[in-house]
Amino acid sequence: MKDNDNRSKPITDLTIRRLSSYLRTLDILEKTGVKIISSKKLADIEGISDGLVRKDLTLFGSFGIRGTGYHVSPLKRHVTRILGLDRRWNIVLIGTGETSKIFLDSEAFQKKNFQVIKIFDKTPELIGKKLDNLVISDMNNLENEIDPKIVDLAIVAVSPPDVQSVIDRLGKIGIKGALYFASRSVAVPKNMVVRNQDVSIELGTLTYHISRKVPG
Amino acid sequence: MKDNDNRSKPITDLTIRRLSSYLRTLDILEKTGVKIISSKKLADIEGISDGLVRKDLTLFGSFGIRGTGYHVSPLKRHVTRILGLDRRWNIVLIGTGETSKIFLDSEAFQKKNFQVIKIFDKTPELIGKKLDNLVISDMNNLENEIDPKIVDLAIVAVSPPDVQSVIDRLGKIGIKGALYFASRSVAVPKNMVVRNQDVSIELGTLTYHISRKVPG
DNA sequence: TAGATTGTTAATCGATTAACAATC
DNA sequence: TAGATTGTTAATCGATTAACAATC
Numbered sequence: 104m105k106d107n108d109n110r111s112k113p114i115t116d117l118t119i120r121r122l123s124s125y126l127r128t129l130d131i132l133e134k135t136g137v138k139i140i141s142s143k144k145l146a147d148i149e150g151i152s153d154g155l156v157r158k159d160l161t162l163f164g165s166f167g168i169r170g171t172g173y174h175v176s177p178l179k180r181h182v183t184r185i186l187g188l189d190r191r192w193n194i195v196l197i198g199t200g201e202t203s204k205i206f207l208d209s210e211a212f213q214k215k216n217f218q219v220i221k222i223f224d225k226t227p228e229l230i231g232k233k234l235d236n237l238v239i240s241d242m243n244n245l246e247n248e249i250d251p252k253i254v255d256l257a258i259v260a261v262s263p264p265d266v267q268s269v270i271d272r273l274g275k276i277g278i279k280g281a282l283y284f285a286s287r288s289v290a291v292p293k294n295m296v297v298r299n300q301d302v303s304i305e306l307g308t309l310t311y312h313i314s315r316k317v318p319g
Numbered sequence: 320m321k322d323n324d325n326r327s328k329p330i331t332d333l334t335i336r337r338l339s340s341y342l343r344t345l346d347i348l349e350k351t352g353v354k355i356i357s358s359k360k361l362a363d364i365e366g367i368s369d370g371l372v373r374k375d376l377t378l379f380g381s382f383g384i385r386g387t388g389y390h391v392s393p394l395k396r397h398v399t400r401i402l403g404l405d406r407r408w409n410i411v412l413i414g415t416g417e418t419s420k421i422f423l424d425s426e427a428f429q430k431k432n433f434q435v436i437k438i439f440d441k442t443p444e445l446i447g448k449k450l451d452n453l454v455i456s457d458m459n460n461l462e463n464e465i466d467p468k469i470v471d472l473a474i475v476a477v478s479p480p481d482v483q484s485v486i487d488r489l490g491k492i493g494i495k496g497a498l499y500f501a502s503r504s505v506a507v508p509k510n511m512v513v514r515n516q517d518v519s520i521e522l523g524t525l526t527y528h529i530s531r532k533v534p535g
Numbered sequence: 536t537a538g539a540t541t542g543t544t545a546a547t548c549g550a551t552t553a554a555c556a557a558t559c
Numbered sequence: 560t561a562g563a564t565t566g567t568t569a570a571t572c573g574a575t576t577a578a579c580a581a582t583c
Contacts, residue, residue: 123523187530307339314403
């Protein structure tokens with residue numbers, strides 16, 4: 104069966120995050136030589152119900168074989184395509200701190216067709232220096248040096264006070280998406296998708312739950 | 320009014336994550352000299368509805384003043400306490416890669432009473448060396464060197480294939496919580512809270528949404 | 536007091552699960 | 560064929576919003 108069109112279907116970020124998680128699992132399964140997997144087995148790995156796995160997948164098409172399960176490699180290709188990861192993504196990196204460096208040599212970057220094509224920093228001493236074979240540009244020239252027709256995503260690794268203005272400027276020149284790490288909220292410009300990854304949020308959920316578990 | 324007891328109340332991670340987010344906002348507001356904030360203003364900063372802010376907070380008590388709003392500092396203290404962040408947390412760090420280093424000098428660590436008290440690695444050449452004033456211990460000795468009465472949380476910064484066994488061993492010795500960064504799912508041991516922070520999941524949501532926005 | 540904003544309930548909306556017919 | 564597992568619908572469960580009385 105062809106992919107379903109997904110007009111007016113309720114596809115939320117919860118689904119998309121799970122699909123991303125299925126993808127990393129499928130990747131491991133494929134590498135381990137697993138050819139076929141049932142929704143039940145995949146669900147067990149993910150720690151969710153089998154029905155939810157099937158529900159997520161059928162929002163985008165019928166990828167399974169009744170009585171058998173899902174072929175790992177084709178399913179991986181389908182999910183890759185659904186997430187838009189079947190093409191190259193051009194990235195700009197803003198800020199050159201430790202976070203950026205992790206990014207540059209992270210697995211996510213290497214294997215997913217993410218290509219850093221420009222790096223910016225505001226520190227005068229760093230501008231002109233090289234990082235990852237790219238000359239660091241002046242953050243003041245963001246607007247001149249970023250072409251939204253070429254750049255797809257921005258990784259914003261600047262300090263909390265600088266995040267909002269950077270996001271605003273990126274939005275203004277037409278960059279569609281950004282991921283930032285600072286521990287703060289930001290107002291999201293129209294037509295932009297912004298995500299935040301903040302370790303303090305995760306730590307907060309851990310400390311909350313552990314505090315309750317061990318009363319006293 | 321006293322805090323509500325929260326037996327049999329439906330407090331989920333969605334609420335806890337928002338509370339963590341409120342906390343970082345309150346922290347900034349306090350530093351900026353804001354004394355009082357309404358649920359509406361806080362909600363606007365967070366990008367959610369004012370009713371939801373009030374709902375989240377009233378699950379734990381009545382912290383506001385009708386007609387006025389919430390005093391920033393007291394509310395910050397309340398949320399800090401709700402999340403269990405009003406005490407010191409002893410952490411072990413497992414793995415000494417780039418990710419760990421970020422952690423060690425991250426803001427989340429400094430300001431939140433998180434104290435790294437032990438560091439482990441499996442690489443023979445690193446064992447005995449120092450990192451952040453702590454001697455790196457042999458990962459093989461995890462069981463002998465970690466006292467679950469002293470250690471509250473583990474930061475697991477090891478490679479994907481090693482994550483599961485490390486988590487399992489931590490669970491077995493009675494560590495209550497762990498945060499790991501590898502791009503994979505793990506089976507969570509009984510009585511343990513485990514969180515994963517994986518940049519590839521965030522990137523997946525970004526690429527998905529941007530792919531849809533710009534059809535073609 | 537009048538205006539503002541909380542705390543809270545009921546209504547709505549959305550997500551997950553249960554269950555099973557379809558079918559490999 | 561019999562057994563297994565998908566795809567899908569209806570039922571349930573949970574989260575958010577709307578709305579307003581309480582009250583500062």
